[in-house]
Amino acid sequence: MKNKNDLKLAVLIDADNIPYSNIKGMLDEIAKFGLPTIKRIYGDWTKPTVSGWKPALLEHAITPIQQYGYTTGKNATDSAMIIDAMDILHSEKVDGFCLVSSDSDFTRLAIRLRESGKTVFGIGEKKTPKPFIVACDKFIYIEIIGNKEISKGKAAQSAPNTTEFDAIDSKFIKLLKTTVDDIADDSGWAFLAEVGALIMKKKPDFDPRNYGYPKLTPLIKSLTKEFVVDERNVENKHIKHIYVKIKGK
Structure with missing residues (x-):
């Protein structure tokens, strides 16, 4: 069995539901669990709401995946991320996944990946719905990552x-x-x-x-x-x- 630090991980980030302010802290946290061999972030990069992510993408070698919102009220980003995750799963190039999102729409994806024997880590805000949290092997709240106030009680x-x-x-x-x-x-x-x-x-x-x-x-x-x-x-x-x-x- 592989040591956890040897795990090859696919890091898939939902730009629509995650703040960009602590991307370095998130990647440092992910590095505790394995090596992120695939790093992709999904969103409609024509929208100003995700513009804050752009400087971080080059700095941390994250591949942006453009996904237009073809229909009002439908989250196209979720669909693109789910399809990519399944493609990566069947390519057998990784040992686990890190799903970075606060969206419960990824609950079934996390369950499916675990059913296929993959380790699934989740990262999201404390507002993340419980079903997505319990569908992961481990879930980390963004609010505690890099929090300098945490020290020996x-x-x-x-x-x-x-x-x-x-x-x-x-x-x-x-x-x-x-x-x-x-x-x-x-x-x-x-x-x-x-x-x-x-x-x-x-x-x-x-x-x-x-x-x-x-x-x-x-x-x-x-x-x-x-x-x-x-x-x-x-x-x-x-x-x-x-x-x-x-x-x-």
């Missing part, structure tokens, strides 16, 4: 006055506890990396940065009333493995 504490982060509510705590229980050994300890991976499967848009934390470890450490954390040295290595246990168990 400080952002979460100051969130009401700064960026609007998600609340760590009882529903989220229950998700964490259930997942720790699913992974835990007989003594109640669970390897935090495995906990994070399972949460991602249950909730594709899960990301500690949504809550103001850069990683899962500081997020869990902040929940001192709910969890106990144990950092264990790995023999002959300068690293530590993080384990978590539900408090009181």
